[in-house]
Amino acid sequence: MSAPPPPPPTVPSVLLPELLGFIPQFLLDDIINIANDEAKQSVDAMEQFLQRWADARAEKTAEWDPTQEIEQGLVSFQTLLESHVDVAFDFFEAWSMRNIFAIPADLPIVAPHQAGFNLEHPPEKEAELLVEIDELRRKVHAQRKLKRLFTRAVRRSGKDLERARERLDRLSFLRAPQMQALLSLPGDFQTMFDTVASLPPLAPSAATLEPGVVPEPASALGDKQDREKAKREAGGSGFGEGSSAVGAAAAGAYEVGSAEDVKALLERVGGSSSSGSADVMDTS
Known part of the structure; x- marks a missing residue:
C-alpha cells in the first residue's frame, strides 16, 4: 500500500493577513467564542427548565428535595457539552487552516501593497536603494532634531521677549513729557566744554624765590599774630598785677617761637649737619 502524496506547498501563514486583509486565527477564535457562549446559554436555559420542573413536582411530593440532583445533573451536562464543543471546534480549526485558508504557493497572487513593484531588480540596485533609504532616514x-532645536529656541525667545517687555514697562517713565527737557542738557554741556577748552593756557609765574628762603606758612603767620595780641594784652592797663604777669609769661613764650618754628629750625639744622658730614666724607 503506497503512502498518500504529501500536500502541495502553501503560502506561509505570515503572508495570509497581507493577502486576505485579516488574520484567519482571529476569525476562528471569534467563531469558537461564539459557540462557547451559546453552550453556556444552553446550560442556563436547561437549569431554568429543570428548576421549574422540580418546583412543579415538589408541590405534589412534599418530601422530595431535587436540589442536589439538579446541581449534579447540570454539572455533568455542562462538562459533557463543553468537551464536545472543544473537540468539534478543534477539528474545525485544523480543517479550516489546512483547507479554507491554505493558499497554494504557485498561485499567481500579488499582495495589494506590492502591486506594481518590479521584483526582478539585481542585487546591486537593491543595495543602492538601501543606501538611499538610509540617507533619507x-x-x-536631522530635520526632527532641527525642529526640536527651533522649538526650543522659539520658546526661549518668547521668554526673553517677555523679560524685555517687563524691562520696557519699568522704563516707561522715561517717556514722560518732563523728561524731554533733559534732552537739551547734552548740548549745553557740550557748549560749556567747548568754551572752557577754548580758554588760553595759564602762564607760569615769573616770580622766583631766592635760594635758602622758605616762604612763611599760614600757621606761622597766625602764630605771629597771636604773639602780637599777647603783647598788647600784656602791656595794656586794664589788667591787674596777676594778669600782667601771666601776659608777660605768654608773651615771652611766643617770643621764643611756636611749635612750627621749632620744627622748621630742627629740620634746617638737621639739613646743614647732614650736608656738612657729606662734605667731610668727600674730603676724606
Whole structure:
C-alpha cells in the first residue's frame, strides 16, 4: 500500500493577513467564542427548565428535595457539552487552516501593497536603494532634531521677549513729557566744554624765590599774630598785677617761637649737619 502524496506547498501563514486583509486565527477564535457562549446559554436555559420542573413536582411530593440532583445533573451536562464543543471546534480549526485558508504557493497572487513593484531588480540596485533609504532616514532624523532645536529656541525667545517687555514697562517713565527737557542738557554741556577748552593756557609765574628762603606758612603767620595780641594784652592797663604777669609769661613764650618754628629750625639744622658730614666724607 503506497503512502498518500504529501500536500502541495502553501503560502506561509505570515503572508495570509497581507493577502486576505485579516488574520484567519482571529476569525476562528471569534467563531469558537461564539459557540462557547451559546453552550453556556444552553446550560442556563436547561437549569431554568429543570428548576421549574422540580418546583412543579415538589408541590405534589412534599418530601422530595431535587436540589442536589439538579446541581449534579447540570454539572455533568455542562462538562459533557463543553468537551464536545472543544473537540468539534478543534477539528474545525485544523480543517479550516489546512483547507479554507491554505493558499497554494504557485498561485499567481500579488499582495495589494506590492502591486506594481518590479521584483526582478539585481542585487546591486537593491543595495543602492538601501543606501538611499538610509540617507533619507538620516535626513529625516536631522530635520526632527532641527525642529526640536527651533522649538526650543522659539520658546526661549518668547521668554526673553517677555523679560524685555517687563524691562520696557519699568522704563516707561522715561517717556514722560518732563523728561524731554533733559534732552537739551547734552548740548549745553557740550557748549560749556567747548568754551572752557577754548580758554588760553595759564602762564607760569615769573616770580622766583631766592635760594635758602622758605616762604612763611599760614600757621606761622597766625602764630605771629597771636604773639602780637599777647603783647598788647600784656602791656595794656586794664589788667591787674596777676594778669600782667601771666601776659608777660605768654608773651615771652611766643617770643621764643611756636611749635612750627621749632620744627622748621630742627629740620634746617638737621639739613646743614647732614650736608656738612657729606662734605667731610668727600674730603676724606
